[in-house]
Amino acid sequence: MGAVQAQEFWPAKWGVALRARGVTEADVDRELDSGRIVRTHILRPTWHFVAVDDIRWMLSISGPRVHGVSSYYYRKHGMTPALIARSQKVIVRALEGATALTRVELGERLVRARIRLFENLLAHLVMHAELEGLICSGPRRGKQSTYMLLDDRVRPAKRPAREEALAELARRYFTSHGPAKIQDFVWWSGMTVRDTKVALEALAGALVAETFDGETYWMAPSSPPARRTANTVDLLPIYDEYLIAYRDRRAMAEPKLPDGIQHDIFAHYLMIDGKVAGSWRKRDIGKTIDIALKPYRALSRPQLRTARGIADRLASFTGREVRIA
Numbered sequence: 001m002g003a004v005q006a007q008e009f010w011p012a013k014w015g016v017a018l019r020a021r022g023v024t025e026a027d028v029d030r031e032l033d034s035g036r037i038v039r040t041h042i043l044r045p046t047w048h049f050v051a052v053d054d055i056r057w058m059l060s061i062s063g064p065r066v067h068g069v070s071s072y073y074y075r076k077h078g079m080t081p082a083l084i085a086r087s088q089k090v091i092v093r094a095l096e097g098a099t100a101l102t103r104v105e106l107g108e109r110l111v112r113a114r115i116r117l118f119e120n121l122l123a124h125l126v127m128h129a130e131l132e133g134l135i136c137s138g139p140r141r142g143k144q145s146t147y148m149l150l151d152d153r154v155r156p157a158k159r160p161a162r163e164e165a166l167a168e169l170a171r172r173y174f175t176s177h178g179p180a181k182i183q184d185f186v187w188w189s190g191m192t193v194r195d196t197k198v199a200l201e202a203l204a205g206a207l208v209a210e211t212f213d214g215e216t217y218w219m220a221p222s223s224p225p226a227r228r229t230a231n232t233v234d235l236l237p238i239y240d241e242y243l244i245a246y247r248d249r250r251a252m253a254e255p256k257l258p259d260g261i262q263h264d265i266f267a268h269y270l271m272i273d274g275k276v277a278g279s280w281r282k283r284d285i286g287k288t289i290d291i292a293l294k295p296y297r298a299l300s301r302p303q304l305r306t307a308r309g310i311a312d313r314l315a316s317f318t319g320r321e322v323r324i325a
Contacts, residue, residue, distance in 0.1 A: 178219025
């Protein structure tokens with residue numbers, strides 16, 4: 001998939017597990033702690049999970065684009081080139097020797113260096129260092145995220161030409177997310193329409209385009225049709241790639257919602273037969289997880305049975321009892 005949005009940490013891990021049989025939360029945590037999966041700012045100005053072998057070439061094309069998108073906020077927070085250079089020296093010095101520090105601890109180092117932090121300046125300075133390829137995620141410390149120097153987590157790699165990197169990013173996206181439109185890739189990747197067309201030209205023969213209802217969609221030629229039975233229920237996490245990775249999400253929405261019902265874009269998604277059919281919320285109660293379903297329409301008995309099966313899968317993922325409240 002290339003990259004998976006990971007703004008919300010636990011939900012992003014559940015999203016990974018939904019796409020890999022038998023994977024537990026402990027498995028994903030081990031990949032993150034070992035550095036095989038990196039959590040960093042890339043593509044759009046938010047966190048993503050990226051495989052360690054992909055982080056350098058992705059940053060080479062994504063970093064400058066995210067800097068451009070974030071330039072207004074840099075100026076708003078007084079991030080002059082001199083301030084950025086000073087902060088990066090402090091951050092690199094603090095993390096030398098494979099040291100892992102939390103963002104709060106990095107902030108303390110910056111304050112000691114007489115860099116005055118206000119509003120969201122610390123968050124933007126740290127993000128800037130991520131986009132420059134100086135730092136990335138380190139092992140978790142309890143429930144806290146840490147940062148380490150990228151060079152201590154990721155082995156050196158030859159940087160491909162920009163056109164080659166663009167083509168590889170597009171290949172990953174349209175293979176895993178297709179059928180999708182150029183505008184969808186532009187939204188997901190942060191690249192321009194021109195960049196996208198250059199990438200598609202470089203991928204001639206590797207992807208196919210089909211026109212449906214006047215719109216052109218790109219996909220891998222070997223993509224098999226999905227084989228799904230009726231009453232398929234999924235509990236997708238917030239910001240899941242199935243929805244967040246597209247600018248146009250009409251294919252995943254019900255044609256008409258019941259009167260008085262609106263989509264809750266800040267909830268986890270209850271899906272039925274591939275379409276948004278409501279929301280769900282998770283509540284931790286000791287060693288138990290309660291799942292509250294909020295469907296747009298009452299679930300049928302077959303749908304509720306399938307939902308209970310997904311709850312069992314969540315229980316296997318977390319190692320905890322899961323109840324549908």
